[in-house]
Amino acid sequence: MAAATALVLGGTGEGRELAALLAGVPGLRVLSSLAGRVANPRLPVGEVRVGGFGGVDGLVGHLRAEGVTALVDATHPFAERITANAAAASARTGVPLLVLRRPGWTERPGDDWTWVDSLAEAAAAIGDRRALITTGRQGVGAFRRGLARMVDPPDEVAPGVRVLLDRGPYTLDSELDLLRDNDIGVLVTKDSGGGMTSAKLDAARALGVPVVLVRRPPLPPDARTAASAGEAAAWVRARLG
Known part of the structure; x- marks a missing residue:
């Protein structure tokens, strides 16, 4: 034993x-x-x-x-x-x-980041911009509109939110295509850190797309x-x- x-x-x-x-x-x-x-x-x-x-x-x-x-x-x-x-x-x-x-992730030259303390603040920070929401299935209920990417389908989602089911790791090219093809005006994510999903931040930086980040608890x-x-x-x- x-x-x-x-x-x-x-x-x-x-x-x-x-x-x-x-x-x-x-x-x-x-x-x-x-x-x-x-x-x-x-x-x-x-x-x-x-x-x-x-x-x-x-x-x-x-x-x-x-x-x-x-x-x-x-x-x-x-x-x-x-x-x-x-x-x-x-x-x-x-x-x-x-x-x-x-x-956690560190802001780099060319980034346009806004830090918030909650998903509710993140939803309010979007304004009228079309958002790519990558905060996970459990947090998508805080948002009323946008494109929400997650691994598994959520239990409930607002009519204005379109769900995209996908699993990382993601590449820079695929993230660039996603932001361009969907006319994304703001990226919303949590400060998860790590390299598995960081390509979205690189893509946002390359395209000049602002990012709203939720601070860690x-x-x-x-x-x-x-x-x-x-x-x-x-x-x-x-x-x-």
Whole structure:
């Protein structure tokens, strides 16, 4: 039986990379957990569970039942509730928590960015411009019009919003074509960071299309963080001692 168990709350490229880095580490069992909100998700290597825990109490029970000795929150930067639950469960059980968050995007010369704090503010910032909305299926309800790209269809969408189902990674050429062909006047996105979907920002810069970015929610107070899967893997390995 493994001497230690790492639970990775995943669903991101960093979570999959971390699971791969930890696979085969002597004395370590790695369990990845996915929320199950995306159909046909990309699965990490190793042991995987899919579905929510049922709040803080459910996560606490899972940590204890599985003998988890290290917890890594490698969820999406905007998965605020999951991150808060992980922090609360860590505090109640004493299981150490690391929050793995890739860096956000950085404005470059030629960018025309407007930062907002919520999807409602983003919707208000669009004005009369035709928008490409890339904030995900769960946030599309905040918008009354525009072209919304997402992986899975939303539960509900306003009559003025057209849905485009597509999955990245995207290329600069395909993003340029999308902006031109749909006469996009503004791009709306969250500050997710990473390279998988950053081509849309490059395309907007090249075409002079303004961008409205939603800021990330704050992390729990005193959260221990890592910016890469490599850093997180080193932290988990250090817990083996």
